[in-house]
Amino acid sequence: MIPPFNFAQMPAIEFGWQVTQTKLSDAILAASQQSILLVSSGYVNQHYVDSRLAKVLAQRNVLRCVVQGEPSPDLIDQIVKEAPQDIELVIGFGGGSVLDAAKAIAGLLPERHSVVDYLEGVGCGRKLQTQPVPFWAIPTTAGTGSETTKNAVISRHGEFKKSFRDDRLLANQAWLDPSLLVSCPKSVLYPTAMDAFTQLLESYVTLKANPMTDALAWQGIQLFNGAFALLESDDQARQQQGYSRLMLAASFSGMTLANAGLGAVHGLAGPVGAYFEAPHGLVCARLLAPITRMNIQALPDSDAAHAQKTLAKYKQVAALLTGKSEANALISHIDHLVQQYVPQGLADFGLTKTNLGPVIDQCRAGSMLGNPVVLSDQDLLGALFESLGR
Numbered sequence: 050m051i052p053p054f055n056f057a058q059m060p061a062i063e064f065g066w067q068v069t070q071t072k073l074s075d076a077i078l079a080a081s082q083q084s085i086l087l088v089s090s091g092y093v094n095q096h097y098v099d100s101r102l103a104k105v106l107a108q109r110n111v112l113r114c115v116v117q118g119e120p121s122p123d124l125i126d127q128i129v130k131e132a133p134q135d136i137e138l139v140i141g142f143g144g145g146s147v148l149d150a151a152k153a154i155a156g157l158l159p160e161r162h163s164v165v166d167y168l169e170g171v172g173c174g175r176k177l178q179t180q181p182v183p184f185w186a187i188p189t190t191a192g193t194g195s196e197t198t199k200n201a202v203i204s205r206h207g208e209f210k211k212s213f214r215d216d217r218l219l220a221n222q223a224w225l226d227p228s229l230l231v232s233c234p235k236s237v238l239y240p241t242a243m244d245a246f247t248q249l250l251e252s253y254v255t256l257k258a259n260p261m262t263d264a265l266a267w268q269g270i271q272l273f274n275g276a277f278a279l280l281e282s283d284d285q286a287r288q289q290q291g292y293s294r295l296m297l298a299a300s301f302s303g304m305t306l307a308n309a310g311l312g313a314v315h316g317l318a319g320p321v322g323a324y325f326e327a328p329h330g331l332v333c334a335r336l337l338a339p340i341t342r343m344n345i346q347a348l349p350d351s352d353a354a355h356a357q358k359t360l361a362k363y364k365q366v367a368a369l370l371t372g373k374s375e376a377n378a379l380i381s382h383i384d385h386l387v388q389q390y391v392p393q394g395l396a397d398f399g400l401t402k403t404n405l406g407p408v409i410d411q412c413r414a415g416s417m418l419g420n421p422v423v424l425s426d427q428d429l430l431g432a433l434f435e436s437l438g439r
């Protein structure tokens with residue numbers, strides 16, 4: 050018997066190598082007669098927007114906003130307050146933080162309340178009353194999958210990192226151009242891609258997985274498998290294959306997390322991100338092996354109906370990634386990937402064995418609820434300790 054589930058609407062997707070060079074300009078001109086709000090990073094402006102879209106943007110009224118780092122409520126509110134009333138299209142062109150900022154702004158423009166009012170667990174529970182301004186997402190990293198999710202993550206450092214979530218926040222169009230990943234520094238690309246892999250694996254084994262998210266998660270994990278090695282090839286075609294696979298894996302991870310939720314890694318990554326300025330992908334990468342090991346160790350003792358099925362999924366992923374149908378092989382493989390591609394520990398970002406109390410206190414809502422087993426505070430603290438060093 051397949052339990053009931055729902056699967057949200059997805060954006061229209063344009064995928065292709067250099068598709069932002071061949072088709073994006075005409076699409077923007079067709080979609081907007083007057084005013085566009087373009088949210089990007091300084092890096093993206095310099096490397097892509099100014100060279101690829103300048104002529105198009107010169108034909109429209111364009112307000113440009115730069116977002117660096119994870120968006121704060123103050124930044125979002127300021128951009129919304131200053132934006133003209135006639136914005137017809139919001140384009141987010143950048144990494145996950147840029148896309149989340151653009152998504153939130155598009156949602157807030159018609160209503161113009163503070164984003165804090167809408168944040169889960171923080172605000173007054175306000176819900177969107179009006180359809181957002183159309184929003185297009187153009188990712189330049191292969192990480193968060195924000196281009197296919199219905200939430201925008203907003204952070205106030207030292208206080209919270211929470212989601213503004215509504216089905217209507219979903220991008221209308223997602224432009225997936227793997228060529229945009231070529232100039233992404235590997236120090237950013239690898240951790241963000243590990244975030245995508247974490248999202249795929251967590252949503253594959255989460256309590257809320259369903260046949261549709263399973264199909265996407267499994268395909269996403271297959272796309273991720275071996276992609277890093279392709280990037281290191283001297284052959285250009287193989288490199289392009291690697292970038293393309295990572296771009297799709299990340300977008301699939303957004304679809305699976307939006308519809309099945311995540312697990313303990315992201316349950317911890319939320320409050321870690323609120324209290325420490327550690328990159329999200331790096332946090333997920335460093336927590337993935339210890340949390341996976343704890344889940345795999347706890348599942349055989351669980352009498353829950355899903356336990357054996359979940360363990361079988363872990364073994365299936367292990368067989369794909371390592372050739373061995375043993376759950377422990379999966380943990381070794383993740384460890385190896387992290388040591389090779391994300392060697393920096395979380396101690397480098399101020400986490401110590403003595404300052405993690407607030408993280409544990411704040412980790413029990415949201416993603417943690419989807420983890421296939423309930424992990425104790427002691428287990429979670431142990432995973433955090435393992436993430437500190439090399």
Ligand SMILES: [Fe+2]
Nearest residue numbers: 193244248333
């Ligand atoms: Fe993530």
